[in-house]
Amino acid sequence: MEVPINRSRFEVLLTGTSSDSHVWNLAYMHLFIQELGHDVRNLGCCVPDDLLLREAVRLEPDLVVMSTVNGHGLADGARAVRLLRRELLLRDVPIVIGGKLGIAGSDRAKDTQALLAAGFTAVFGDTDIDLLLFEAFLENSVSVRVGN
Numbered sequence: 693m694e695v696p697i698n699r700s701r702f703e704v705l706l707t708g709t710s711s712d713s714h715v716w717n718l719a720y721m722h723l724f725i726q727e728l729g730h731d732v733r734n735l736g737c738c739v740p741d742d743l744l745l746r747e748a749v750r751l752e753p754d755l756v757v758m759s760t761v762n763g764h765g766l767a768d769g770a771r772a773v774r775l776l777r778r779e780l781l782l783r784d785v786p787i788v789i790g791g792k793l794g795i796a797g798s799d800r801a802k803d804t805q806a807l808l809a810a811g812f813t814a815v816f817g818d819t820d821i822d823l824l825l826f827e828a829f830l831e832n833s834v835s836v837r838v839g840n
Contacts, residue, residue, distance in 0.1 A: 695778075699786075700831060701730050702755045702833070703751070704725050704754065704757055705755070705757070706721055706722055706733065706735065707736075707739045707758055707759070708736060708737035708758070709739070709764065709768035709769055709772065710739060710740055710771075711738070711762060711768050712738065712760045712761060713737050713738050713762070714760075715736065717759045717791060718734055718737060718759055718763045725830070728827065728831075733747075733751055733753065745779060748776060748785070749781055749782065753785065754776065754786075755788070756776065756782075756785060756787040757788055757789075757790070758772065758787070758790070760789065760792060760793065761792040761818070762792065763792045763793070763794060765794070766793070766794050769807055769812070770806060773811040773812050775811050786833060787812055788814045788815070788829065789815055789828055790826060793807070793815070793816075814826075814829055
């Protein structure tokens with residue numbers, strides 16, 4: 693059951709994965725989410741799983757967004773989300789991942805299913821359509837949470 697929130701903005705925790713040293717994707721997503729009207733806390737790149745867990749518990753975000761472009765999102769993301777889901781305070785927080793999730797030759801449908809099974813709420817790839825789907829996800833999530 694969704695907890696009503698009397699605002700139309702999310703507190704979003706944005707993070708890179710532990711092995712991803714790219715920052716432009718995080719800068720872009722930070723601005724993108726902010727322009728949609730949400731508050732963003734950006735942990736940056738190469739975020740160790742234990743730091744992500746500590747900050748997520750401390751900040752109590754409405755949404756956690758992991759962004760990756762190095763092709764290791766499947767392994768890094770699955771490990772991180774399992775750790776986050778073990779924390780009682782984070783069990784119901786939507787957690788999404790997007791970007792380049794696998795390396796050449798990976799099976800996107802299979803990777804998506806594995807990430808959903810690991811505990812992600814939604815999985816987005818690295819195409820323009822995925823960005824539009826992410827925007828729709830945010831819009832629908834705000835509507836559901838405000839509408840209760």
